[in-house]
Amino acid sequence: MRPDKRKPARPGSQGIALSPCVSIRFKLRAKICEIAWDPPSGAPNREQPYSVDDPLPYTVSVFNEAVLDHFRNPRNAGDLPDATATVEVSNPVCGDILRLAVRVAEARIVAARFRAEGCVASIASSSVLTSLLTGKPAAEAGRITAEEISDALGGLPPATFHAAQLCADAVRALLPKIS
Secondary structure, three states, X not given: OOHHHOOOOOOOEEEEEOOOOEEEEEEOOOOEEEEEEOOOOOOOOEEEEEXXXXXXXXXXXXXXXXXXXXXXXXXXXXXXXXXXXXXXXXXXXXXXXXXXEEEEEOOEEEEEEEEEEOOHHHHHHHHHHHHHHOOOEHXXXXXXXXXXXXXXXXXXXXXXXXXXXXXXXXXXXXHHHHO
């Protein structure tokens, strides 16, 4: 249904508008998921009830398995006691925030931890960044780029590349504190 013609969610159900053409309504107690598809081409509107256990048609993952793995199981997440340096960077456009802490010993980064608030790509990129930083000399850490972070995740979609750029910004902010 078009947004201006969409019915309000009924009691006991939750609705999600995926786009002006696609909406999903979940009937929680009945374990039913209704998908409404209203294409702009003028084709007839179809509502098809699906069981929660049925696979949904046209399901496409935006992220690859590497990104999802780092999101679901982030490496080096949390605070770092005895951190040599800590920086916090943010992206004012999307609202992502990354707090990066490292411990340096004998001119090498021996530990790195992060705390991130943001999208899936932001958390996954932060996880990869800490893995890339650990064990590197400070001068070599400065060579980490957003492209390298994205490549380590199997390539981020253009719409989420900002997450890798946020991590690269954190490294640039960190360098003066550890050099």
